[in-house]
Amino acid sequence: MRIPLHALRSAILIVSCLAATRAADIDDINAALDRLAAVRSDGTGNAEAAAAWRVVSRIPPARLADVLRAMDRTAGPLGRNWLRAAFETAVDRTLDAGKTIPAAPIEAFLWERQHAPQARELAYALLVRLDPRAARKLLPRLLDDPSVELRRRAVAVVIDRAERLLEANDRAAAVKALQRALLAARDKDQVQRIARQLRKLGRDVDLPRHFGFLTHWRLIGPFDNSARAGYATRFPPEKELDAEGVYDGKEGRKVRWIEYTTTDDFGMVDLNKPLGKKKEVVGYAWTTFHADRPRRVELRLGCKNAWKLWLNGKLVFARDEYHRGMKMDQYRFPVELKAGPNEILVKVCQNEQVEPWTVEWQFQLRVCDATGTAILPAGDSAR
Numbered sequence: 112m113r114i115p116l117h118a119l120r121s122a123i124l125i126v127s128c129l130a131a132t133r134a135a136d137i138d139d140i141n142a143a144l145d146r147l148a149a150v151r152s153d154g155t156g157n158a159e160a161a162a163a164w165r166v167v168s169r170i171p172p173a174r175l176a177d178v179l180r181a182m183d184r185t186a187g188p189l190g191r192n193w194l195r196a197a198f199e200t201a202v203d204r205t206l207d208a209g210k211t212i213p214a215a216p217i218e219a220f221l222w223e224r225q226h227a228p229q230a231r232e233l234a235y236a237l238l239v240r241l242d243p244r245a246a247r248k249l250l251p252r253l254l255d256d257p258s259v260e261l262r263r264r265a266v267a268v269v270i271d272r273a274e275r276l277l278e279a280n281d282r283a284a285a286v287k288a289l290q291r292a293l294l295a296a297r298d299k300d301q302v303q304r305i306a307r308q309l310r311k312l313g314r315d316v317d318l319p320r321h322f323g324f325l326t327h328w329r330l331i332g333p334f335d336n337s338a339r340a341g342y343a344t345r346f347p348p349e350k351e352l353d354a355e356g357v358y359d360g361k362e363g364r365k366v367r368w369i370e371y372t373t374t375d376d377f378g379m380v381d382l383n384k385p386l387g388k389k390k391e392v393v394g395y396a397w398t399t400f401h402a403d404r405p406r407r408v409e410l411r412l413g414c415k416n417a418w419k420l421w422l423n424g425k426l427v428f429a430r431d432e433y434h435r436g437m438k439m440d441q442y443r444f445p446v447e448l449k450a451g452p453n454e455i456l457v458k459v460c461q462n463e464q465v466e467p468w469t470v471e472w473q474f475q476l477r478v479c480d481a482t483g484t485a486i487l488p489a490g491d492s493a494r
Contacts, residue, residue, distance in 0.1 A: 140174060143167050144181040147194050152187035160193050167197035172205050175237075176216040182230035191229055198233055202240075214241050221249070228258035235261055254295040257482055266296045270305060277308070286312055293321065297483035299377075299439050306376075323477040323485030324378025325398050325455070329354065329368040332386045332394030335361040341393040342417050342431050342460050348395040349421075352454055361392055368397070377439060378475040382459060390465065392472070396457045400478060402448040403489040409481060410455070411440040414474035417460040422446050423453055433462045434469050440483070 146163035150156040167178060178198040185191045205212055220226065221234040235253075238245045246264075253265040273288035286309065293305045293316070306316040319326050334346045347358040360366035371385050382394040410427065412420060415437035419429040427444050461472040478486045 140166060140170060140177070144177060144194075147197060148181045148185045148190050150185075150187070150190040150193055152189055154189065157189075160190075164193060164197050167194070168200040169204065170197075170201045172201075172210060172212045173216070175201060175212065176220045176234075179217075179220055179226065179230040179234055182227040183225075185227075191227070195229070195233065202237060212237070212241060214238055214245075218249075222252075224257055228260070231258050232260050235264075254291070259297060259482055262295060262482070263298055263301065266292050266298075266301050269295070270301065273305075273308065282312060286314060290314070318376040319373075319378050320487070320491075321485060322377070322483075323479045323487060325400065325476050325478065326373050326378055328371050328373075328380060328396045328398045330371045330380075330382065330385055330394060330396050331356075331358075331366050331368045332382065333361045333366070333389050333392035334358075334394070336391045336393045336460050336462065339391075339417075339460070339462055341391075342419075342458075344393075346393060346395070348397065348456065349458070352397055352456065361389075371396075375475075378477060379473055380475065381471075381473045382461075383470070383472050386472075388470065388472075390461055391463050392461045394459050394461075394472065396459065396474070398455050400448065400453045400455055401489040402450055402453055404450050406448050406486070407480075408446060408448055408478050408486050410444045410446055410476060410478060411483075412442045412444070412457075412474060412476050413437050413439050414441065414459065415471055416474070417462070418474060419458040420444070420476075421454075421456040423449065433460075434464065434471075437471070439475065440477075445481075 143163035143166035146156065146159045147167060150160045170178060175198065178194055178201070182191055182194050185194065202212065217234050217237055221231055221238065224231075235249060238249065246268075250265045250268050253261045254269070256262045256265065269288055269292040273285045273292060276282075276285035276288060289305050289309050289312075293302065293309065296302045296305060302318065302321065306318060309316050318324075331348060334344075335341055347356060354368050357365055357367045369385055371380070373380050375381075380396055382396075383389075386392075386394050410420065410422070412418070414430075415434055417431045417433055420427045427446060428442065430442070455476070457474055457476065459472060459474055462469070480486060
């Protein structure tokens with residue numbers, strides 16, 4: 112949760128007035144930082160933080176990096192908001208007073224990638240504020256950064272350079288720059304922009320592989336979802352995953368697993384195509400993801416239908432809601448893959464509505480890390 116700075120400052124000042132009697136008890140910067148970092152998502156520690164904020168917002172310029180380091184140990188987004196507001200207020204006060212902020216410790220902090228992304232983004236913003244020319248020096252080193260925001264800025268520079276090269280009719284150099292940008296890009300809009308340019312230049316772009324979308328599935332259905340009862344019903348695929356299984360589907364018709372591969376750039380699995388454009392139905396999609404080792408990943412799902420998602424027989428999450436819109440990475444789930452085969456099962460329900468905007472019976476699913484970098488199955492290494 113990111114609160115606008117002006118609103119956050121106003122709220123802090125109000126709470127500060129209520130907690131003013133405690134301010135005298137907080138004269139140590141380290142203790143004040145600890146109190147800000149300790150604020151929990153439920154608001155626990157807010158009163159103590161109000162007094163601590165008054166101390167940290169007046170921190171000496173040489174200790175600004177300590178505020179950023181405190182963001183590594185925050186208990187939640189509220190703690191980060193307190194620290195961010197204190198940091199930015201301290202910066203404003205220092206510069207408004209005509210004082211100098213030493214850049215070296217802030218830059219050193221930026222290059223320490225283990226720190227919280229939000230803190231490193233603040234460090235970058237300060238360095239550019241101190242010297243607008245700093246971006247030219249910093250951004251080339253941020254193309255593979257774990258901070259999504261810093262990486263995005265770096266990719267934007269390479270895209271702009273590639274487009275200037277195209278204007279100068281240097282196609283070979285432009286292709287090289289675009290391929291470098293694509294390798295680093297994680298945001299859909301940037302990837303689409305790069306892919307369009309590369310395809311115009313006659314280069315192949317494998318977007319499903321770039322994002323880590325799962326494209327090869329077994330599908331089965333339709334099962335019955337009359338009166339939306341199918342969402343809660345445990346149809347056979349929820350009880351067993353048998354590639355040879357044949358079951359009673361909607362209206363007593365026999366259904367069996369069929370192989371399906373999507374060729375959509377963003378891994379869209381459209382159940383209307385192989386299972387028929389129907390209403391009040393349930394379909395299942397099953398795939399096996401082979402992992403080379405146990406590892407923490409994110410499963411990222413996009414779906415506008417009611418759905419359930421299982422990994423290795425364990426329900427990951429479910430949402431009983433229809434036609435509320437869909438976007439890439441709509442739902443993100445940190446999960447643990449085991450070494451070897453991992454069974455992924457998706458249940459997708461279609462309701463009774465017949466308006467044109469309710470026709471979609473589809474989903475997309477990808478495997479990636481927390482930065483959105485694709486994690487590919489064993490035997491298929493990322494570029």
